[in-house]
Amino acid sequence: MSVTSPRGRPRQFDRDVALGIAVEVFWARGYEATSINDLATAIGIGVPSLYAAFGSKRALFEEVVAEYTRRHAASLQTAIDQEPTLTGAVRRLLLEAAAASTRPGLPRGDLIVSAAVNTTAPEVEQLLRKLRVDGTATLEALIARAVAAGELPAGTDAHGLAHYVSATLQGIAQQARDGADRATLEKVAALAMRAWPAGTGD
């Protein structure tokens, strides 16, 4: 009963599959360098079908960003939920970024970091920038809380430390785009943890 046939000619492709393909194309080539024609060809449909299903390039990209986050992004929230300490969560976040940025069969790097760096569409650039800045702010709040809770030393600079971790995460994604392999980036992640207040570990 939940799947009642809608009226009219049925769509000849799976919208979710199409969205997944769009994620990979945008991830690999970026927002501006990906044309509607590229997407339609990769999905295997005509251009008007793509517009009927997703509205516009911008709207599709917004769906792509959400879907990418769901499927592929190393999540700060997941790390927090599953690690007992913030120190462990951050180390895990860095290691997962190294792995996720070099997954065989998937584009390298991070869509949020590199898909809209220098575009003629400022709103798209701003969309990803906001996600990055919000992530840093969330991290800063978590660090401040950990300091207050005594997990991290009093006097820890939450603002600087959050920006340091974000910079390292983005640097790892960039290095992956430039060809660094997973082992190298995991070393980068491990090295980065040496600057963490508690030292090298938990």
Place this chain on the structure above:
Amino acid sequence: MSVTSPRGRPRQFDRDVALGIAVEVFWARGYEATSINDLATAIGIGVPSLYAAFGSKRALFEEVVAEYTRRHAASLQTAIDQEPTLTGAVRRLLLEAAAASTRPGLPRGDLIVSAAVNTTAPEVEQLLRKLRVDGTATLEALIARAVAAGELPAGTDAHGLAHYVSATLQGIAQQARDGADRATLEKVAALAMRAWPAGTGD
């Protein structure tokens, strides 16, 4: 005598000034988002004059990259030449990246890092990628030499450490583009040095 008038109608603009303007426009907007028309307008000349002086968009961009490096880039070589230790040179490099990425009146971030991230011109992307990768390789060689010379501990992973420093440099540039101020990025640079083998200092 060195400045003899060439034959024909003289050029009505200063080529070096024009190049400097092109550096700032490409630095601010990136390779692909900057049109020939944008450049000609910013310089204050017509499009054919720009082509007569610089050949093509690609050729102009190559000159821009060289000029940018000369005028604005924090130089590893300069840091090496002026600092007695590699440790000091790297710290200086990181701090100068923080400053150079947030200079008032100039575009934020680093042209080499962000001007050609996702383009339809693979050769341009490759040009900047090569500069980044070569920089990392140079750093790795310097670290290996410092280990051999006893400045850094035996067993130091030159490959991982070089990629860590490069990742941090690129992360600093990205954060600057996202709005981080100089003081914050200098804290990031200082934090990054805590992962350096010799500890926090020189």
Place this chain on the structure above:
DNA sequence: CTGATTCTGTAGTGGTCGCTATATAATAAG
């Protein structure tokens, strides 16, 4: 069946891109 509805393929729209043909303006050489 008819009629309403929705999707799909063809074939465009106007706009911008990098680049250039052409004519004219400005200089030096003779």
Place this chain on the structure above:
DNA sequence: CTTATTATATAGCGACCACTACAGAATCAG
């Protein structure tokens, strides 16, 4: 002056961009 040479401005080239008008195809309800 004339002639050669170089720079400039106008105007436009073909290619691609995001996007869509329109007609036909495929499904529904009745």
